[in-house]
Amino acid sequence: MATSSGTSKRPVRLLRNLNAKIASIPMVATALVIFIGCTAWTILYSFTDSKLLPRLNFVGFEQYDRLWGTRRWLVSIENLAWYGVCSLVLTLVIGFTLAALLDRKVRFENTFRTILLYPFALSFIVTGLVWQWILNPDFGVQQVVRNWGWEGFTFDPLYNPDIVIFGILIAGIWQGSGLIMVIMLAGLRGIDEDIWKAARVDGIPTWKTYVVVIIPMMRPVFVTALVLIASGIVKVYDLVVAQTSGGPGIASEVPAKYVYDKMFASQNLAQGFAASTMMLVSVIIILIPWAYLEFGGKKRG
Amino acid sequence: MKTFSKLLTTAAFLTAGATHATELEVTHWWTSGGEAAAVTEFANAFNATGNTWIDGAIAGSGGTARPIIISRILGGDPMGATQLNHGRQAEELVEAGLMLDLTDIATEGDWANVVNPTSLLDACTLDGKIYCVPVNIHSWQWIWLSNKAYADAGVNTPTNWDEFVAAAPALEAAGKVPLAMGQQPWQSNGAFGVMAIAIGGQDLWNKINVDKDSDAAAGPEMAKVFEAAVTAREMAANSRVQDWNQATNMVITGEAGGQIMGDWAQGEFQIAGQTAGEEYECLPGLGVNEVISTGGDAFYFPKSDDPDITAAQKELAKLMISQEVQVAFNLKKGSLPVRGDIDLSSANDCMKKGLEILAAGNVMLSGDEVLSADTQGQIEDLMVEFWNDPSYSAADAQAAYAAIIADAD
Incomplete structure (x- = not known):
C-alpha cells in the first residue's frame, strides 16, 4: 500500500475503493449506533437514579458504591471467576484431547463427532434442565449409585452451596466442549502430513509432537476457541436459571443474572446498567492486553 | 320468570356483542x-x-x-x-x-x-x-397446619407460633418436616414479613416499612424477629421443594407440619378436597397478632x-x-x-x-404498597441468602436489613 503512493498523481485516499466503502456504510452505521451508541447510553445512564424508566438525574458513583457493597454481586463475581477459569481450561483441554483422539484415524469418526457435537445443538435451558435432573439427589446419579448398593454415596452438587458452581460447570463443559473439539479438529486437519512424517523420522514421541510442534502451529485456532469460550463465560445466564435459579440461597448467582433481576424484576435500571458496565470493564481489562499482544506485536515483527 | 329474564339479558348481550x-x-x-x-x-x-x-x-x-x-x-x-x-x-x-x-x-x-x-x-x-x-x-399473615401430621406425631395441632415451635421436635422424630418452605425468593421474603408482624407487632412493622426507621430495624425488638427466623430456618432445613404449591402440598399430604403462606394456599386445599377445621387448620397472624395485610x-x-x-x-x-x-x-x-x-x-x-x-378493621398496608420494587428486591436477596445459609447469623442479617431500610426510598 505504502509503496505505490510515491507517484506524482497521489490519489485521494478517501475515494479509493469507493464502491466497497459505500457498501460497508450500513455495517459501519450499525456498529456505531448499536454497539458504540448503546454502550455509551448504558454507561451514561448508569450514573443516574433511573428506576423503571430511564431518566437523566445524575447521582455520581452512587450505583457503583451500592453495587460493590452488595453481597450478591460479590458472590456473583466470585462464581464467575471460578466458572470462568475452570471452564476455560477444561473446555480447551477436553476439546483438544477429543480432537486429537479423533484425528488418530479412528473408525466411525463421523459417528463419534456427531455424538460429541450433539450437546451443542441443544439450548442452554434444555441442557440445564437435563443436568438438573441428572444431579438431583432423589432421581439422578446419587440415587442410581445408591440403588447399586453403595448406600453412603453422596453426590448432590446443586444442593451444596459450597460446590454448586461446579455442578453448573459440568453442564457448561458438556455443552461447550463439542464445539471446541470440532474447531480443534479442523485445525489439526490443516497441519501438513509432512510435519508428522518429519517428526516420526526424528523419532519424536507422538505426545511430544503435539505439545511442542502442533499446538504452537495451531495458535490461530486456539485464539478463535478462546474467544468463543470467553464470550460464553461472561454471558452465562440461562444455564444457571435452568439449573438452580441462583440457589441454594445466592450461592450460584452470576453477574448476568444480577443485571437482569435488577433491570426488570427490581425495576432499577441504573443499578442494572452499573452492573453491566462493570461486566464490560472486566471484559475490556482482559481484552486489551491480549489485543496488544496479538496485533501490536505483529506490526513490530 | 327469573330464568326467562336471564335468557333475555344473555340474548341482549349476545346481540349487542355480535356487532362489536x-x-x-x-x-x-x-x-x-x-x-x-x-x-x-x-x-x-x-x-x-x-x-x-x-x-x-x-x-x-x-x-x-x-x-x-x-x-x-x-x-x-x-x-x-x-x-x-x-x-x-x-x-x-x-x-x-x-x-x-x-x-x-x-x-x-x-x-x-x-x-x-x-x-x-x-x-x-x-x-x-x-x-x-x-x-x-x-393477606400473607397465615400459617397452614396439617392435622394429619400432628396426629401422626402424637401431639396436638398448635394454636400459636410458640406451640408450633415446641411441637417441632416431635414432628422431626416422626420423620416429618416441621415447616415447609419453597425456595423462591418471594416466599423467603414473605415468610419473614409474616414473622415480623406476628412477633414484632404492627407498630414496629409500620415504623420500619412505612417510616423507614433504620434504628427500629436495628433495635432489640427486631432482633427477636430475626432470632425467631433462625428457629424457623432450622425447622425448614429439610424442605427441598421449589414452588409454593409444592410446599403447600407437603402440608396437604401430611408430610410437613405447617407452611407460612398467604391465603392463596387455600385454593390448593380446596382443589385437594380438604376442609378447614377437619384436615387442616389456619392461624391468622401465626395465632399471635391477628392482623391481615390488604x-x-x-x-x-x-x-x-x-x-x-x-x-x-x-x-x-x-x-x-x-x-x-x-x-x-x-x-x-x-x-x-x-x-x-x-x-x-x-x-x-x-x-x-x-x-x-x-370487618374489625385489624388491617395493615402490604409490602407492595409501601416499599418500592427495588427495596423489595434487596430484601428478597438478603432473605434468600439468610434462609439458605445456616451460618448466616441473626445479628449479621439484621445489620444488613437495617442498612437496606436506611437506603430505602
Missing part, C-alpha cells in the same frame, strides 16, 4: 390449580358479554411474569388487560401515561364507597384519577388507540368488580372480596376468620 365482539388478551400469573379455576370465572363472565377473553397466563411467579408484562407495555405491544399487584409496581407506567384512566366507570360504579378497605382504591389512584381495578384482597391483585388496562378495545376494557373493568363476579372469583381463589357489600355465607372457616378481622 372484541378480543382482549389478558395476562396474569395465576397458573396453579386453584388460581386457574378462579381466573376461569373472569373469563366466563367476560365471554358471556360477547367479547372474547384471550388467556395470556404466564407460568412462574409474579417475579417471572412482571418483567414480561412490563416490557411488553413499554415495548409498544400492550395486552388488553393485565394483572399486577397494586401498589408501587406500576407507579412509573401510570406516570408515563401508558395506562387507561378508569375514573369515569369508577364514579359510575361508586367504587369510592363500595371498595373496602379504601386503601385498596388509594393504591390505584394517582392525582385523583383511578388507573386499576382491585379484584381481591390477599395487598392483593389488581388489573391494569394499557391505553389503546382502538375505541373498540377501550370499550371492551371498560366493560371488563366493570365486570371484575361486580358483585356476582366478585363472589364467584374469590370463593375459588380463596381470597377476600374487595367489596364490603356482598354476602359470602358460603365461605369456609378460614375465609370467615379473614372476613372477621377485616
Whole structure:
C-alpha cells in the first residue's frame, strides 16, 4: 500500500475503493449506533437514579458504591471467576484431547463427532434442565449409585452451596466442549502430513509432537476457541436459571443474572446498567492486553 | 320468570356483542390449580358479554411474569388487560401515561364507597384519577397446619407460633418436616414479613416499612424477629421443594407440619378436597397478632388507540368488580372480596376468620404498597441468602436489613 503512493498523481485516499466503502456504510452505521451508541447510553445512564424508566438525574458513583457493597454481586463475581477459569481450561483441554483422539484415524469418526457435537445443538435451558435432573439427589446419579448398593454415596452438587458452581460447570463443559473439539479438529486437519512424517523420522514421541510442534502451529485456532469460550463465560445466564435459579440461597448467582433481576424484576435500571458496565470493564481489562499482544506485536515483527 | 329474564339479558348481550365482539388478551400469573379455576370465572363472565377473553397466563411467579408484562407495555405491544399487584409496581407506567384512566366507570360504579378497605382504591389512584381495578384482597399473615401430621406425631395441632415451635421436635422424630418452605425468593421474603408482624407487632412493622426507621430495624425488638427466623430456618432445613404449591402440598399430604403462606394456599386445599377445621387448620397472624395485610391483585388496562378495545376494557373493568363476579372469583381463589357489600355465607372457616378481622378493621398496608420494587428486591436477596445459609447469623442479617431500610426510598 505504502509503496505505490510515491507517484506524482497521489490519489485521494478517501475515494479509493469507493464502491466497497459505500457498501460497508450500513455495517459501519450499525456498529456505531448499536454497539458504540448503546454502550455509551448504558454507561451514561448508569450514573443516574433511573428506576423503571430511564431518566437523566445524575447521582455520581452512587450505583457503583451500592453495587460493590452488595453481597450478591460479590458472590456473583466470585462464581464467575471460578466458572470462568475452570471452564476455560477444561473446555480447551477436553476439546483438544477429543480432537486429537479423533484425528488418530479412528473408525466411525463421523459417528463419534456427531455424538460429541450433539450437546451443542441443544439450548442452554434444555441442557440445564437435563443436568438438573441428572444431579438431583432423589432421581439422578446419587440415587442410581445408591440403588447399586453403595448406600453412603453422596453426590448432590446443586444442593451444596459450597460446590454448586461446579455442578453448573459440568453442564457448561458438556455443552461447550463439542464445539471446541470440532474447531480443534479442523485445525489439526490443516497441519501438513509432512510435519508428522518429519517428526516420526526424528523419532519424536507422538505426545511430544503435539505439545511442542502442533499446538504452537495451531495458535490461530486456539485464539478463535478462546474467544468463543470467553464470550460464553461472561454471558452465562440461562444455564444457571435452568439449573438452580441462583440457589441454594445466592450461592450460584452470576453477574448476568444480577443485571437482569435488577433491570426488570427490581425495576432499577441504573443499578442494572452499573452492573453491566462493570461486566464490560472486566471484559475490556482482559481484552486489551491480549489485543496488544496479538496485533501490536505483529506490526513490530 | 327469573330464568326467562336471564335468557333475555344473555340474548341482549349476545346481540349487542355480535356487532362489536372484541378480543382482549389478558395476562396474569395465576397458573396453579386453584388460581386457574378462579381466573376461569373472569373469563366466563367476560365471554358471556360477547367479547372474547384471550388467556395470556404466564407460568412462574409474579417475579417471572412482571418483567414480561412490563416490557411488553413499554415495548409498544400492550395486552388488553393485565394483572399486577397494586401498589408501587406500576407507579412509573401510570406516570408515563401508558395506562387507561378508569375514573369515569369508577364514579359510575361508586367504587369510592363500595371498595373496602379504601386503601385498596388509594393504591390505584394517582392525582385523583383511578388507573386499576382491585379484584381481591390477599393477606400473607397465615400459617397452614396439617392435622394429619400432628396426629401422626402424637401431639396436638398448635394454636400459636410458640406451640408450633415446641411441637417441632416431635414432628422431626416422626420423620416429618416441621415447616415447609419453597425456595423462591418471594416466599423467603414473605415468610419473614409474616414473622415480623406476628412477633414484632404492627407498630414496629409500620415504623420500619412505612417510616423507614433504620434504628427500629436495628433495635432489640427486631432482633427477636430475626432470632425467631433462625428457629424457623432450622425447622425448614429439610424442605427441598421449589414452588409454593409444592410446599403447600407437603402440608396437604401430611408430610410437613405447617407452611407460612398467604391465603392463596387455600385454593390448593380446596382443589385437594380438604376442609378447614377437619384436615387442616389456619392461624391468622401465626395465632399471635391477628392482623391481615390488604395487598392483593389488581388489573391494569394499557391505553389503546382502538375505541373498540377501550370499550371492551371498560366493560371488563366493570365486570371484575361486580358483585356476582366478585363472589364467584374469590370463593375459588380463596381470597377476600374487595367489596364490603356482598354476602359470602358460603365461605369456609378460614375465609370467615379473614372476613372477621377485616370487618374489625385489624388491617395493615402490604409490602407492595409501601416499599418500592427495588427495596423489595434487596430484601428478597438478603432473605434468600439468610434462609439458605445456616451460618448466616441473626445479628449479621439484621445489620444488613437495617442498612437496606436506611437506603430505602
